[in-house]
Amino acid sequence: MKHKVRPLTSEDIPGALALCQMSGWNQLTTDWDRLLKHEPQGCFAVEANREIIATVTTTCYGRDLAWIGMMLVHENYRRQGIAGALIAKCLEHLRSRNIRCIKLDATPAGKLVYSQMGFRDEWSFHRWKRDGDSEATRRNLNLGTVHGEWNHELDQIAFGVDRREWLNRLAAHSCSVNYKEGCGMIREGHLASYIGPMIAGTAKTAAQVIDALLLITSRTTFWDVPQPNQDAVALAEENGFQPVRDLTRMWTGVELIPCDLSLQYALSDPGTG
Numbered sequence: 678m679k680h681k682v683r684p685l686t687s688e689d690i691p692g693a694l695a696l697c698q699m700s701g702w703n704q705l706t707t708d709w710d711r712l713l714k715h716e717p718q719g720c721f722a723v724e725a726n727r728e729i730i731a732t733v734t735t736t737c738y739g740r741d742l743a744w745i746g747m748m749l750v751h752e753n754y755r756r757q758g759i760a761g762a763l764i765a766k767c768l769e770h771l772r773s774r775n776i777r778c779i780k781l782d783a784t785p786a787g788k789l790v791y792s793q794m795g796f797r798d799e800w801s802f803h804r805w806k807r808d809g810d811s812e813a814t815r816r817n818l819n820l821g822t823v824h825g826e827w828n829h830e831l832d833q834i835a836f837g838v839d840r841r842e843w844l845n846r847l848a849a850h851s852c853s854v855n856y857k858e859g860c861g862m863i864r865e866g867h868l869a870s871y872i873g874p875m876i877a878g879t880a881k882t883a884a885q886v887i888d889a890l891l892l893i894t895s896r897t898t899f900w901d902v903p904q905p906n907q908d909a910v911a912l913a914e915e916n917g918f919q920p921v922r923d924l925t926r927m928w929t930g931v932e933l934i935p936c937d938l939s940l941q942y943a944l945s946d947p948g949t950g
Contacts, residue, residue, distance in 0.1 A: 680759060682766045685720035685732060687713055692729030693722065696749050703866035703899060704747075704948075707850045712736065712747065712948070715846060720747075721766050723759055730754045733763040735771060736949045738838045742934045743771050745781040746948025760790055768794070768929075778934040782947035783925045796927040802904045802944070804922035805913045806869070809897040825855035828876070832860070835876045835940035836950070844874070847945060854889040861886040861943065863893055870894040873901055875943035880908040883942045887912055901944040909942040 685693065690709045697704050712734045713720055719735035730751040736744040745767045750759050771779050780799070783791050827848070829841045851862040859877030863870055872890055877883035891898070900918055902909045924947055928934075944950060 680723045680725055680730070680754070680757075680762075682721050682723055682762055684718065685713065685722040685734070689722055689729055689732075693732050693747075693749075696729055696732060696751060697747075698867060699751070700749055701868070702749070703868045703871060705865065705867055708866075709747075711846050711850065715843060719767070719770050721763055723750075723754075723763065725754065731759045731763060733767055734948065735767050736843065737771070737774065737776065738836075738840045738843065740775055740777065742778050742780065742838045742950075743774075743776045744948070744950045745771075745779065746946075748781075748787060760787070761794070764791070764794055776930065777932055778928055778930040780926060780928045780934075780950060782944075782950075783927050785923060785925075788925055788927070791927050794929075796929045799926040799928050799933070800903065800905050800938070801923065801925050803902060803920035804924065804947075805900045805902050805918035806921045807898045807900075807916065807918045809869070810895040825857070825860075827853065827855050827860045828857065831858075831878060831940065832874075832876050835937050836874075837934045837936035840950075843945070843949065847874075852890075852893050854886050856882060856885065858882040859886045859942075861890050862945075863890045863898075865894075865896075866899070869897040869899045871899045871946065873943035874941075874945040876940050877942055878940065880912070883908065883912055887916060887942070891916065901947060903938045903941050903944070905938045906941060908939075912942065 716735050721733050723731035732749045734747040833839050851864040853862050859882035861875035863872050902913050
């Protein structure tokens with residue numbers, strides 16, 4: 678590969694965002710800024726002709742679990758080994774930190790590449806979409822907690838590790854609906870509002886959380902639903918969402934860090950789990 682992988686910096690955010698939007702992704706500047714602040718040494722880019730042509734990020738949750746995300750390669754530079762080089766750089770970085778389990782969420786196009794690099798399937802999920810008011814435009818939501826505090830103990834059981842530092846970062850750019858038995862966030866994106874993460878101890882509580890979240894926006898809304906949680910799937914269908922994108926959660930490392938999908942009703946996003 679003739680292009681060199683280098684660290685992604687805050688100065689690269691405009692270029693990374695342009696690449697993201699060119700690919701039809703939903704992220705905003707705040708999403709890139711959050712990733713860099715959480716893992717300033719673990720985000721990488723490839724540059725050509727002074728333009729960002731590829732990106733990848735890592736998100737660590739202590740030493741037990743980390744995520745690889747935001748794998749983007751400009752369409753004019755694909756099939757040149759760039760994606761493989763970026764993943765290899767991430768694996769080198771995360772293994773140097775002795776991370777026990779490394780996960781990512783793969784599109785059908787990326788799944789073969791990841792399989793060849795030793796990643797194994799864990800489970801599948803769909804992105805669900807509900808069309809909103811065509812006249813609605815992106816606006817700043819009333820950021821901060823709407824009700825109560827996030828249940829970090831329940832979240833750790835659901836996700837598999839403590840991720841409160843990341844959740845606190847997300848909450849700064851989200852609206853949160855928090856009950857004792859369940860919590861959820863919604864934030865704005867380039868194309869749509871985005872629901873997630875969302876956890877709940879019962880389907881009844883999950884329905885209360887989603888009802889509250891959907892009152893916050895009139896825009897088109899995305900919701901990434903773990904396929905094994907059939908209560909979550911049913912809830913998405915009941916609220917008029919349709920599956921529009923297939924993804925596969927994959928992992929590699931010393932051991933698989935399990936999660937409790939019966940408690941997970943929405944991902945935080947495919948780039949960070």
